[in-house]
Amino acid sequence: MSPELVSTVIGALIVAWGASTAWRAPRAVSRIGLLSGMVTAVVFVLLIRLITPFGGWESWFIYVWPAGMLAIAVSVFRAALVWPDLPWRSDDAKARRNEASGLGFSALLALLISGALVVPGLFL
Numbered sequence: 001m002s003p004e005l006v007s008t009v010i011g012a013l014i015v016a017w018g019a020s021t022a023w024r025a026p027r028a029v030s031r032i033g034l035l036s037g038m039v040t041a042v043v044f045v046l047l048i049r050l051i052t053p054f055g056g057w058e059s060w061f062i063y064v065w066p067a068g069m070l071a072i073a074v075s076v077f078r079a080a081l082v083w084p085d086l087p088w089r090s091d092d093a094k095a096r097r098n099e100a101s102g103l104g105f106s107a108l109l110a111l112l113i114s115g116a117l118v119v120p121g122l123f124l
Helices: 003-027 031-051 061-085 093-122
Strands: none
Touching (some): 003 031, 003 061, 031 061, 031 093
């Protein structure tokens, strides 16, 4: 397997995971849960930009990218519709722990992606 194919397959999996996370986000029980799902999806889109070369997109990945972006765009619309009806935090302690872990995961991903963008520049 060529490195380009491996990169494309990993990119497609990340797009699918980000779209799936965004698609589930409007079903959250609170605004914090909804935001953590949407932030995770955005971080995955940024991760795609980091690991896949945009100039070499060919064949099937061209169809995966717009499908994932369409799912994220529809999820943002759905999130905007349910936003006014959601409380900021959940009343259930278990749901609050899930919200906190989801938001922490999103923040950790954003930190890792930022580090991956900055650290190589320090060695130049």
